[in-house]
Amino acid sequence: MRRLSLSSRLALLFAACTAVVSLFAGVLFNRASEAHFIELDQQLLEGKLIGLRRSLQNIQSNTSEVKLADELSRQADLYLRITGSDGQRWYDSSARLPETLALTPGLSTLKGDGTDYRVLNAPLYPDKPDSPQLTLLLDITHHQHFLQRMQHLIWLTVGLSALATALLGAWAARSGLRPLRRMSAVARGVSAQSLNARLPEENMPPELAEMAHHFNAMLGRLDDSFQRLSAFSADIAHELRTPLSNLLTHTQVTLTRPRPIEDYREALHSNLEELQWMAQLVNDMLYLAKADHGLLMPSREPLNLADEVDVLLEFFAPLADDSRVTVSREGTARMVGDRSMLRRALSNLLDNALRFTPVDGEVRVRITDQPQGLSLTIENTGDEVSEALLPRLFDRFYRADPARQEGSSEHAGLGLAITRSIIRAHGGQIWCESEKGLTRFVIELPRGD
Structure with a gap:
């Protein structure tokens, strides 16, 4: 099956929410109306019960029936049945009353022969155990018809409101999702030749x-x-x-x-x-x-970083002597890492520093043991690197020296890129700073304990 669009889902969700809320409100109103009618009917029947008891104080008198008829005539939809304590029917105010009526005390509802009644059973003499029973029946058919029309109106309202909300929700969702369609259009137009397209934020x-x-x-x-x-x-x-x-x-x-x-x-x-x-x-x-691709997996062996730097400085000492460059190391720290990989990274940095240090210049290595890790700085005197070039120093095949030698078998411009990859493989970071006649490469590494 085809999946629904986001606009259709939102429209259906709005319609469902509106239908549920409307139905809930309608049911509450219908229940409240029904309870209100029951309360009114009970008040009416209890009031009539008091009048009927007064009229029937002496049920044997000749005036009782006249008073009873007069009392019932005031409420056209009210009927009365009097039943003796032995269950015998004494009196019916109408021939249309059901033959069998429950004598359960209190208020109840009865459906019979297409007519709905509210029924109230009560003894004629409350203080006598063998008192005759009065059964008052109130025709509530018009009440029930009203409640049925109310239920139909509720269902109609629920349906119409859901439909209207679905249509309005679809329009609102379509309008609200216009930025997404714009984003989709931009994404559709993106290609290798048009990567400069941007969304208006x-x-x-x-x-x-x-x-x-x-x-x-x-x-x-x-x-x-x-x-x-x-x-x-x-x-x-x-x-x-x-x-x-x-x-x-x-x-x-x-x-x-x-x-x-x-x-x-x-x-x-x-x-x-x-x-x-x-x-x-x-x-x-x-x-x-x-x-x-994250395939560089450094080994983990304890290292004294000062010893590793000293080994490299000893290796580069002849080159430094030829160039009359002074090299030095300060500080010490211990860490866990790959000896060969770190030596390769530091060797690239030292070689780079010696190549760009002028005669009688200086290359300094500083190792700082910090609470959160360690820091290693390799700095050299000489011409500063332009701030615009600093972010590109670690790009592959990039040479800051404008006199680039094509196909040089000595320097292909990959050393700093490899160094950065090694430092990142150890969970560290590297950057370059150049100011006041100093060019400084700063490395931050975790100890890896």
Whole structure:
């Protein structure tokens, strides 16, 4: 079966709610009317009972029947039956009364021969146990007809109100859901070429404003991701084009004529360098792809972060000496993490810092043990990075150095992207700050205890 639209569901819900409320109100009114009629009938019968008892004080007198007829004549729809203590019928004010009447004391309702009666049974002499019984019958057929018409009117009102509410509810729901249809139209028009479409949040109702805001934010993220993916694909082609062209050209030149064995060996060594760089590039891309899919699973081993940094500083010491750059480390902290992954991340940062530190500059590593975790800062002196470039430093294949070397086998622009993936895999975060002649990479990590 076809599922109902949201507008139809709301319209049916409005109609059902209106029908239930109308029916409940109608039933309450009908019960109240019926109880009111019963109360009026009881008051009338009890008043007539007092008059009849006075008229029948001496039931043997000749005037009793005259007084009785006079009392009954004042209420055309009132009838009387007098029954002896032995159950014998003494008197009926009308021949149309039912043959059998219950003698239960109190007020009751009787249906018989198309006529409805309100019946009141009471003794003629309340203080005598063998007193004759008076049965007063009040014709309430007109009351019942009124209540029946009231019930019909209630059902008619329920039906009409439900129908009217369904129609009005459908119109209101359709009008109220117009922003959703607009959102659907925007979503329908979204494609790789039109990710810049946005919903007008200022005209949205409060209930949909938050959804529109998140919808626009989602489109923004998709647009940003698509732009990054497009740039990433172009960067891959850009990085691989030069080494592939070099390999093809070098191989073609080598094969143009017969050469000595040493020339072939030299050509193969040259090609091997290019192939090794391409293999490293592919491995780095696979590593980042695993990180994007949450497949990097760091091992958990206790580490002294100061010892790990000292090992790396010792490794980079010759490079620092050649560049006359001073390196230092302050602080210590312990954590649980993957030694090889963290060494790779810190090595990328130190290599990056040394490359951009001028002669006689300084690279400082600070480790701070904090109550909620630990912080590691690697800062170097040198030219500041533009604030506009800071958010892009961790993009793949991005180089802040404008003198970008195509297909460089030394730096492909993936180091910081890999570093960020490793830090995130350990549950931490990394960002860059650059001011007052210092460029600083700040890492926050949990201890992982």
